[in-house]
Amino acid sequence: MPKKKQAPEANHHSYREYLHYANVLRPHSVAVQAALAVVTLLQGYAAVTFLGVLVTQLTVPNVTMAQLWPMTAAFLGTIFVLAIIGYRLTMHANVNAWGSWFGMQAMTNKKMLTVTYPTFIDPKFRDEYAAANTSIMFSGGFGRFVTQVVNSVCGLIAAVVLSGASLVALFTARSQETTALARFSNSPWLLVLMLVIIAIPVVMAFPLAKLSGKYMRKFYDFNVQFNRMGAYYIQTVFDDYVIGKVIRIFDPHDHLLHYFAKENRTQIIEDNKMLTQATAARSLNNIVLSVIIGMLYVVVGIKGLAGAISIGAVIAYVGYLQQVIGALTTMMDTIGTSASILKGLDQFINFIEYPDAPAKGRLPIEKRLDNNYEIKVDDVSYRYPGTQEWALRHVTLQFKVGQRLALVGPNGSGKTTLIKLLTRLAEPTEGRILLNGIDIQKYDIHEYQQIFAVVFQDYRLFAFSVADNVAVNTHKDPERIQRALTLAGVWNKVDRMPKKTETSLTKNIDPAGVDISGGEAQKIAIARAWYKDAPFIILDEPTAALDPVSEYEIYQKFDDLMEKKTAIYVSHRMSSTRFSQRIVVLDHGQIVEDGTHAALMQAQGLYYRLFEAQAQYYTADKIKAERKNADAAYAID
Ligand SMILES: Nc1ncnc2c1ncn2[C@@H]1O[C@H](COP(=O)(O)OP(=O)(O)OP(=O)(O)O)[C@@H](O)[C@H]1O
Structure with a gap:
């Protein structure tokens, strides 16, 4: 099994940044939580103060109900107002917590969809993405930061301020x-005794809370990696249709399931260990705080017994101390748990702020009805990030407007890489590509990419309707959609679907969706490329899943309908080159041949060898000879 990757090291961000993000995700969420912390505390103080005053009044000889009513009414009024405010604030705080969780998801999705393609495929960026996702699921994100960290800090400050004067x-x-x-x-x-008592939690409890935090951070790091692995198993290995086939054929004894269960057991054992350590450190803290509370009550008792304060004041002071100690206990707990919360926030911020190449070009693309867009590849070399080998080396090539060009070459010769450079999914390491004489990097990338329609080798369809798959985000014109599907040879199939072009593909989202064959899916991808009506059409191995008749028909129809568009066909089936006016042969990242089919056949170079190698399997003599051998080998006496 592959080794687990290490979670990316989190840079620590400042509290100012955390507060900034919390407020960006849900404006005023910090203020709402701070107000809630203060109101909650005020409710406690109001009750304790009323009790203290009431007891003092009751000790006054001959006190009457009439004398107690105004005070009681004031107390009930205060409690009622505070309860209403608390209720409203709690509602806001809950909505904010959920909202910020969704906000984090939305920011993550936006980042994934808007970074440039080189960043999108950068393995470090993918690591940060995995860590950010785990942090959203695992640390509770900014919602938990506000409801726990902000809440406890504000609660403690408010308790100290409110109790300070009375103490x-x-x-x-x-x-x-x-x-x-x-x-x-x-x-x-x-007073000295009191100060010593108050100093104890500061001296003891903080290191203990920090220790608990250390265990929680370890717990977090450990689980980030396990969650990534778990997510891969659950979302891909156990869920994917294609892997499902592989598992059934190659893993009949459920080794994968056992491996996953074993990893899970390890996770549970290690988690329990770390949680026990963290809880032990926190519990020790609570014991210390309980002893301190007892000692403080003794101090208040001494004052009361000595007659320095009344019985009512004793009750009120005990209540105030309880509020401070309560806030302090919550704070200690938060110091322990916040370690993992803050670590999660760090990872989320690292991902959101992951540097991306700035959008360079701003030039608009000239809209031309004559499709006169001329592309020139000028001494281009390319090396994938983090690799030493050149995927393309000194490639120079000029595309003639309206020409059909076939790109051929052995596996790994650089055909797809050249397509990526042309479509600006990658930027040349050396050299330039020019569109009508201007470096393509100078154009606005979104406008530039609109001049291409591509069927990638590893094309994908969405689990949306057929029409959505064909039109993607452009205007849905039913007539053109039908024409595109007819051209791609899949209209008959779509016409028989329950809701025709409005039928969903696969059951991933819509239970009434339909599943289609690999070849039919490929035809819909081809229809999507035609529908875009772009000046450049690129088909990168578009017909691998198509039967030879469909392949021939599609190329034929494409050729008829392409008009003045420039087409680039990448294919391993040499038969497709018959529709091309020009053939460019790549080998080891370099152009080794460039010419017409007849010229390259005559040259008897790599193209000739590739063509002949494939053709020989189809010659009548070859088939006859192969059959003869097979019949002889398996002849039954
Ligand atoms: N994402 C990547 N990271 C690193 N190297 C890559 C990456 N993609 C491709 N390569 C390498 O770049 C070289 C050219 O690959 P490319 O996919 O362009 O070849 P190809 O001609 O399209 O091959 P095929 O016919 O198999 O589709 C290969 O050596 C390949 O291993």
Whole structure:
């Protein structure tokens, strides 16, 4: 089995960047969450304050209900208003969390669809894409960043600010009694004791929270890689129709399934280990915080016992301390869990900010009804990124307007690479390609690519309707769609489909979709190329899945309908070259021959050898001889 790839190292981004992205994805989401944190806290403070004041009032002799009503009404009013605000803010916060998750998906999709093709196929970029996807699924993204990190930071700040004044009042409250306890209560030692107690979580809890964070980061890194592998198995190996055939024929004992299950077991064991370590560090923290809470209650109790504060104040202070300690506990937890959240955000930002070559050219393409677009390849060489070998070397070639040109050559000779350069899916490493005398890099890429219609060797159809597949994103003209399908020799098939051209292909999206054969699919791809009505039509091995009659008919019809368009045919079937006025032969990335069929046959070079090698299998004598041998070998006595 292939080795798992390492997840790309995440650059650390600043909190400012995280907050910026959070607000770009959902405007005001940070402010809404901060307000929610404060309102939630205020609800707690209102209840504690009311309780404290109520107890103080109840200790006043002869207090009546009438005296308590205004205070109670004010409390209920406050609680009601805070509850309504809290309800509205919670709704917004929830919508923001979901919205930012979808926003991350949308940004990722947009990046994938809009980067230049060389970046799109760059293996490093693909790694970043896989990591960003896992981070969206796994770390909870900016939604979780806001609801956890922003929430706990704002909650802690609000708790410290709200409790601060009352805690100062607690320590400045002096007892009038003369007992030893009262003296201790008034002495600076109580303050020192209090400061020591508060310092304990700062000294102890932060390193523990950090340790928990370290385990969570390890947990995250480990799972990023496993999730990539899991996604490959689930989305490709177990799902793809083509691989499904391979597995059934070549893996009857379900080795792949066992391998996947074994990897899964390893993941579960390792995950459990890391989660236990992280939880242990966090729990230790909570124990420390619980002890501190107990000690702080003792300090408040001393003040109360010494008569420095009333019973009602004791209740209120205990409540305030609880709020601060609660906020502190949440903060400690967040420090632990935020490590994996922030790592996920880093990977998402790295992907979104992945550098792409700037769109160079701005020149518009001249719209010409006479299709007079002349392309010249001028001493072009090309090396795929990260490789040492030249895929093309010193290629010079001029396309004549309206000419049918066949590109032939052995496997790996550079035919498809030349098509990629022509269509600006890649940029020459050396040399230039000119359109009407101007370097093609100077043209606006989208306009430039509109002058080509290509049927790629590895063409794909969408799981949309036949009409959508033919017209793609252009205006759907039913008559032209039918003509394109007729020309490609697949109209009879489409005409019999339940909803004709509106029938979906495959059942991937539409359960009522239809499945078609490889040859029929290829014909629809050819119809798509014709429908585009571009001045250059390129067919890169377009007929590999077609039977010889269909192939002949398609070339014949194409030839009749091409008018003044320039056509480039790439094919291993030498028979297709009969429709070409010119044949260019590539070998090891170089043009080794260029001429008409008759001239190249006469030259007896590579083209002659390729043609003869294929032709000999079809000659009557050869077939007769082969049959004779086979009949003799398998003759039954
Ligand atoms: N994405 C890629 N990264 C690195 N090298 C590549 C890539 N694609 C193709 N190559 C290499 O570039 C060379 C030319 O490949 P190309 O696909 O252009 O050949 P071809 O003539 O179209 O072959 P075939 O007849 O098999 O389709 C080959 O050596 C191939 O291995």
